[in-house]
Amino acid sequence: xxLQSCGMVLAIEAVNLVKEFGSFRAVDGVNLKVExxxxxxxxxxxxxxxxxxxxxxxxxxxxxxxxxxVFGIDVEKNRRGVLSITGYMPQHFSxxxxxxxxxxxxxxxxxxxxxxxxxxxxxxxxxxxFVLWEFRSRLAGKLxxxxxxxxxxxxxxxHRPKLLVVDEPTAGVDPPLRRYFWEKFRELKCRxxxxxxxxxxxxxxxxxxxxxxxxxxxxxxxxxPLEIKRLAFGGDLVxxxxxxDPRPVLDGxxxxxxxxxxxxxxxxxxxxxxxxxxALVPLTRMLEQRGVKVVRxxxxxxxxxxxxxxxxTGR
Amino acid sequence: xxxxxxxxxxxxKQLLRDPRSLTMVLLMPLAVMAMFVAGYGEERxxxxxxxxxxxxxxxxxxxxxxxxxxxxxxxxxxxATMEEGTELVRKGVAYAxxxxxxxxxxxxxxxxSTRIVTVLDAAYATVSELVWQSAVIxxxxxxxxxxxxxxxxxxxxxxxxVYGPKVSSVDSFTSTIMGVLLHLVPMSLIAVSISRERERxxxxxxxxxxxxxxxxxxxxxxxxxxxxxxxxIVTMAFAVYALGVQVRGPLPALLAVSLLMLLCSLSIGxxxxxxxxxxxxxxxxxxxxxxxxxxxxxxxxxxELLSPTARLVGRVLPLYYFLKAFRNIQLxxxxxxxxxxxxxxxxxxTAIFLAAxxxxxxxxxx
Numbered sequence: 001x002x003l004q005s006c007g008m009v010l011a012i013e014a015v016n017l018v019k020e021f022g023s024f025r026a027v028d029g030v031n032l033k034v035e036x037x038x039x040x041x042x043x044x045x046x047x048x049x050x051x052x053x054x055x056x057x058x059x060x061x062x063x064x065x066x067x068x069x070v071f072g073i074d075v076e077k078n079r080r081g082v083l084s085i086t087g088y089m090p091q092h093f094s095x096x097x098x099x100x101x102x103x104x105x106x107x108x109x110x111x112x113x114x115x116x117x118x119x120x121x122x123x124x125x126x127x128x129x130f131v132l133w134e135f136r137s138r139l140a141g142k143l144x145x146x147x148x149x150x151x152x153x154x155x156x157x158x159h160r161p162k163l164l165v166v167d168e169p170t171a172g173v174d175p176p177l178r179r180y181f182w183e184k185f186r187e188l189k190c191r192x193x194x195x196x197x198x199x200x201x202x203x204x205x206x207x208x209x210x211x212x213x214x215x216x217x218x219x220x221x222x223x224x225p226l227e228i229k230r231l232a233f234g235g236d237l238v239x240x241x242x243x244x245d246p247r248p249v250l251d252g253x254x255x256x257x258x259x260x261x262x263x264x265x266x267x268x269x270x271x272x273x274x275x276x277x278x279a280l281v282p283l284t285r286m287l288e289q290r291g292v293k294v295v296r297x298x299x300x301x302x303x304x305x306x307x308x309x310x311x312x313t314g315r
Numbered sequence: 316x317x318x319x320x321x322x323x324x325x326x327x328k329q330l331l332r333d334p335r336s337l338t339m340v341l342l343m344p345l346a347v348m349a350m351f352v353a354g355y356g357e358e359r360x361x362x363x364x365x366x367x368x369x370x371x372x373x374x375x376x377x378x379x380x381x382x383x384x385x386x387x388x389x390x391x392x393x394x395a396t397m398e399e400g401t402e403l404v405r406k407g408v409a410y411a412x413x414x415x416x417x418x419x420x421x422x423x424x425x426x427x428s429t430r431i432v433t434v435l436d437a438a439y440a441t442v443s444e445l446v447w448q449s450a451v452i453x454x455x456x457x458x459x460x461x462x463x464x465x466x467x468x469x470x471x472x473x474x475x476x477v478y479g480p481k482v483s484s485v486d487s488f489t490s491t492i493m494g495v496l497l498h499l500v501p502m503s504l505i506a507v508s509i510s511r512e513r514e515r516x517x518x519x520x521x522x523x524x525x526x527x528x529x530x531x532x533x534x535x536x537x538x539x540x541x542x543x544x545x546x547x548i549v550t551m552a553f554a555v556y557a558l559g560v561q562v563r564g565p566l567p568a569l570l571a572v573s574l575l576m577l578l579c580s581l582s583i584g585x586x587x588x589x590x591x592x593x594x595x596x597x598x599x600x601x602x603x604x605x606x607x608x609x610x611x612x613x614x615x616x617x618x619e620l621l622s623p624t625a626r627l628v629g630r631v632l633p634l635y636y637f638l639k640a641f642r643n644i645q646l647x648x649x650x651x652x653x654x655x656x657x658x659x660x661x662x663x664x665t666a667i668f669l670a671a672x673x674x675x676x677x678x679x680x681x
Contacts, residue, residue, distance in 0.1 A: 060519060060680045079678075083525045094520035111524035155520075 009072045011036045011163050011194040012057060017066035019052050026052045028217035029066075034196060034210075036071075036162075039189050041208030042198040043308065048214040050198040051091060054165055057196070058088055070163060084112075087161035091168045093148045097141030101132055101151055104140055105158065112159035126154040146177045153184070164188060166197045170204060182207045202305035211304075215312040225304055232307035236276035237300035238283065241268050243293040255283065270300065335592065339599040347606050354610055354625030361389035362446055362620060365412040367400035368393065372420020374461070378431070381457040382413065387449035401434050405477050407643070410436045410617075411446040423461065428469035437479030438646035440487045442617060447474060478563070478647050489560045490641040491614055496550060497576045498608060498634050501543045503601040505584035507594040508535050509676070514593055519680050528676040532585055532669060539581050547577055563648030571651060572644060575661040576637040582668035583633070589676035608634040636660045 012034035019027040027049040034040045042050045055061040057068050059075040059082060068075040070082045095104045105126070109119040127133040130150040135143065140151060149169065156164060166185075170178045182204065185195050189209075197208070205211050205225060212222040221228050230236060237258065240246075245267055250257060259270035273279035276299035284294045331337060366382070368375050382388050391409050394400035400412035412434040422429035433450050435443040451472050458470055509531070512518040521531070551573065554560040562569055583604060591597035611618060611629040618629035629635040640654035640661075651658070 055680065058523065060522065062679060080525045083523060086523070088520070088523040090516065090519050092516045094516040096517055097515075108524060111521075111526055113525070 009036065010034060010069070011038075011071060012040075012196060013069045014053070014057060015066055015068070017053060017056055017068065018064045019049075019056060019061060020064045025217055027056070027063075030214070030217070030219055032212060032219070032222075034194060036194050037189065037192055038209040039185055039195045039197065039207065041205045041211040042196065042214060043200070043202065043205050043211050043304070044198075044214035044220075045200055049217040050200075050214055051167055053214070054167055054196065054198060058082070058086065058165060084159065085162045087156035087159065087164045089149075089152045089156040089164070089166045089169060091171065093140075093152060095140050095148075095152060095155060098139060100137050100139055101127075101143070102136040104151065105155060108155050108158050114158065122158060126157060130154045146173065149173060149177065149181070153181075157188075162192070162194060164193050164195045166195065168198055168200070170199060170201060178204065202303060202308055205304050213308055213311060220308075220311050228304060228311075229302050229307045230274075232310040233272060233302060235272045235274045236279070237270055237302055238273055238276050238280055238297065239268065239270050239300045240283070240287075240297045241266060241295040242287060243267075243295065246287060246292045249287060249290045249292055253283075253286065255279065266295070276300075333593070333595060336595050336599050339596070339603055343599075343603060343606070346603075347610075350607055350610055350628075354621045354628070355616075356622070360616070360620040362387060362411065362442055362449075363391040363409045364388045364446065365392045365394050365400045365403045365409040366390050367395070367397055367412055367414040369397070369417040370415050370419035371417075372424075374420040374423050374465070375415045377461065378415060378419075378454070378457050381460075382450070382453045385449060385453040385456070387445070387453070397432070397434075401477060404434050404436050405647070407436075407647070410439055410442045411450075413450060423465050423468045423470075426466050426468050428471060430471040430473050432473045432475055434475045434477060435479070437476040437482045438487075438642055439617060440482055440484070441615070442620070443476070482646055483561075485558060486561045486646065489554055490638050490645060493550070493554075493573060493641060494576070494612070494614070494634050494638050495609075497547065497573055497637070498580050499601070499605050500546075500580075501539065501577055502580040502584035502587070502604065503598060504543070505535060505539045505581050506587040506591070506597040506601040508539070509585075509588040510591045510594045510597045513680070522678040522680075526678075528589075528673050528678055531678075532589065532673045532676060535588075536578075536581055536585060536669065539584075540578060543577055543581070544574065547573055560645075562645050564644035564650060568644050568649075568651040568654070569641065572637060572640045572654065572658060572661075575658055575665070576633060576641075579633040579637075579661050579665045579668070582665045582672065585672040586668045586675060589672045592681065608632050611635065613638045633661055633664050636664075 010033050012032060014030055014032040017027055017030040018025065030049070030053055042053065044050050052061065056063045057070070057075065059079040062076065071085060073081045075082050096107070099107065102123070105123045106119070109123060114122055127136060130153065132147070132151060132154060135147060140148065143151065153169070156166075169181050173181070185197065185207070189195060199205060208225065210222070210224055211228060213220045213228065221231055223231065243266060245262055246269060247257065247260065256272040257269060258272050261268045271283070273283070280297055280299060284297050287294050366379055368379065379390070383390060392403055394403060394412065397412075397414050400414060403409050404412050414432040414434065416430050416432070419429050431454065433447060435446055437443060454470050454472050458468070462468065509518070512521065548570070551570065555562060555566070584601060587597050587600045587604070591600060607628060611621070611625050612632045612634035613629070618626050618635055621629070636657040640657035643649040643654055644651075
């Protein structure tokens with residue numbers, strides 16, 4: 001709301017998106033707002049409706065109801081306008097396996113209206129960037145999985161899109177390449193590209209600026225990874241190792257005790273606080289003041305996976 | 316046995332789970348039989364003929380009546396001279412002219428032998444044979460009846476041909492074979508082209524580029540035309556130069572007609588492709604289109620000799636126009652101008668099918 005009042009255009013605005021396949025509701029009222037210049041992650045298990053949602057965003061599927069705007073352009077009304085500023089890397093390799101790397105790139109350069117020297121230069125540039133030059137005359141079908149992915153990303157970027165939509169780029173990809181991809185995404189972000197990425201790897205989603213958790217066709221939660229975790233647990237977790245039993249001292253203090261483990265002389269406690277970075281110092285000071293010696297105090301990293309399970313199942 | 320049963324069960328299930336293809340599989344035999352009955356079921360197939368009566372007596376009219384009541388002929392014209400009758404056959408108005416010679420009645424009354432001449436269109440070998448046999452039978456029937464009244468006499472049935480004397484079976488089948496090749500091969504080839512892109516997911520990437528269905532349809536149309544036209548020329552050259560197939564009309568005209576048929580087949584295939592969800596459906600649909608073409612375009616029998624329904628169906632089929640034009644050029648020696656109507660029909664159908672394909676093709680994934 002604030003953004004719109006400032007006159008800034010959202011990269012993606014999806015409103016009440018619904019997609020039904022027969023009697024099955026794959027997407028059930030999804031609302032998304034993606035600001036320009038962020039990496040936005042669409043998370044959720046397989047079958048949560050992520051791919052269907054992005055296909056509607058790209059105009060590959062017609063929504064049963066609701067609408068999508070990309071940089072203010074209505075996707076169903078002016079799909080061409082959207083395509084010229086959007087790059088898409090589908091989940092499955094979708095280039096022509098019976099064409100070479102170079103032929104695929106040339107084809108798509110032409111389709112996107114790149115001509116002559118400009119096309120030549122852009123293709124060379126991307127081939128260098130994605131280490132495809134030495135494989136340029138190889139048939140795309142003969143490439144390894146990783147090379148196929150690099151080619152697909154290069155093709156998606158040919159026309160310098162403002163928005164890059166990537167569906168499960170890291171599914172079945174080895175860890176070095178996964179890291180490579182995320183580095184690339186951050187690099188693209190620095191160049192001002194907005195990225196919408198779906199994944200079911202929760203650990204990867206920490207790389208996103210904002211994420212939306214999808215479950216059974218709905219957005220279960222949305223925010224920064226930190227916000228999501230706080231939402232799931234009701235705050236941040238901090239762990240302290242102290243001498244003695246600090247429980248009587250903690251009564252009445254604004255922190256909830258989640259876990260306690262003590263052997264009489266030392267205790268390990270986990271506390272839920274609204275913000276770990278702000279709470280840790282006052283908490284330690286308070287305990288010391290009341291005569292509890294703090295051995296160690298640190299914020300406890302929580303995975304998004306835990307947060308996700310908590311948010312979708314309530315456990 | 317276990318694995319076999321499991322595999323059978325799997326395949327049966329898979330077949331049952333593609334309702335569109337299944338419908339086509341189940342519908343096909345029924346539809347084909349229904350079409351066959353509708354087109355060929357009626358007993359009477361009357362061949363249009365011209366009668367030239369040079370006799371001044373009245374007995375010749377009894378023979379004409381006998382020809383008419385045989386049920387084999389439909390007299391579409393009477394001509395005054397043999398030349399005029401022959402010309403009507405040459406122009407394709409009738410498949411044969413039956414000429415009753417001068418002094419026919421007198422000869423019969425005086426117990427002499429006389430003759431009738433059948434001028435057959437050799438370009439249509441099957442019909443010529445039919446006409447010939449029916450004419451002989453009708454004449455024999457007439458002789459049997461008339462001899463009771465006028466005493467013994469004899470009628471000799473003579474055989475003449477236009478575009479003959481005899482068209483070899485290689486020559487007469489060339490049009491059919493070219494028809495099959497030009498219809499089925501390009502159509503089924505292009506029919507799977509878009510559904511293959513859908514199945515291989517390349518369609519999903521393709522429609523993320525700013526292309527319209529117009530681009531996709533015409534891109535495929537032109538590409539497949541370029542490749543298959545080479546095939547067509549090679550086939551034709553093989554027929555003419557290696558097999559020695561006779562071409563009476565201009566060869567370029569024959570090529571032009573074949574090219575039009577090729578383009579029309581491609582456009583039908585594209586429409587199928589745009590409407591199908593997968594390759595199996597597309598392939599089935601191509602076969603489904605081909606069967607009525609085979610029945611109602613004059614493969615076996617000129618469409619004019621079939622039922623009115625069949626004639627109507629034939630008018631819609633591109634193969635009907637192709638066979639007509641091709642035969643007329645190849646066997647009758649007509650020129651492109653003589654078959655301009657057929658060419659126009661083929662071009663029009665091509666345009667309609669292409670426009671339909673552009674309209675039907677959805678730039679969406681399912």
